[in-house]
Amino acid sequence: MIKYKLICKKCKKDFDSWFASSNEFEKLKRKKLLTCISCNSAKVEKNLMAPKVINSNLSNNNQEEIQKFKDVKKVVKNYQNFIKQNFDYVGNNFAYEARSIHYDNKKKVKGIYGTASKSDLKELKEEGIETQILPWIEDKSN
Numbered sequence: 720m721i722k723y724k725l726i727c728k729k730c731k732k733d734f735d736s737w738f739a740s741s742n743e744f745e746k747l748k749r750k751k752l753l754t755c756i757s758c759n760s761a762k763v764e765k766n767l768m769a770p771k772v773i774n775s776n777l778s779n780n781n782q783e784e785i786q787k788f789k790d791v792k793k794v795v796k797n798y799q800n801f802i803k804q805n806f807d808y809v810g811n812n813f814a815y816e817a818r819s820i821h822y823d824n825k826k827k828v829k830g831i832y833g834t835a836s837k838s839d840l841k842e843l844k845e846e847g848i849e850t851q852i853l854p855w856i857e858d859k860s861n
């Protein structure tokens with residue numbers, strides 16, 4: 720069973736309704752068997768709520784939050800330094816370089832890092848090339 724919040728486009732009544740599955744909801748809707756409990760209109764839609772963003776604490780700019788961010792930043796920076804020292808930067812050629820290592824058995828002493836689009840990463844994964852996504856902070860201040 721699945722519960723949906725529904726809203727009537729006609730009288731703006733919102734109400735909850737249970738369905739056996741999401742398919743059942745679509746089926747009833749298509750057959751116009753889904754009607755408003757108040758005005759009987761078939762113009763009933765799923766009432767999609769906007770996702771809530773939990774960042775109210777951040778706007779307070781309290782010390783604890785700032786410190787937390789600084790701590791995370793420090794960890795990421797350390798990680799970045801490690802990668803910069805131990806991996807070759809290939810920039811936007813990441814997908815190309817990753818493939819050449821994978822297919823040509825190119826012997827590289829170092830791993831590589833660089834930037835790639837989401838679709839590049841998806842393709843690489845489909846080809847069996849494992850990649851790791853890292854948080855990266857571009858910091859020009861030091």
Ligand SMILES: [Zn+2]
Nearest residue numbers: 727730755758
């Ligand atoms: Zn209604």
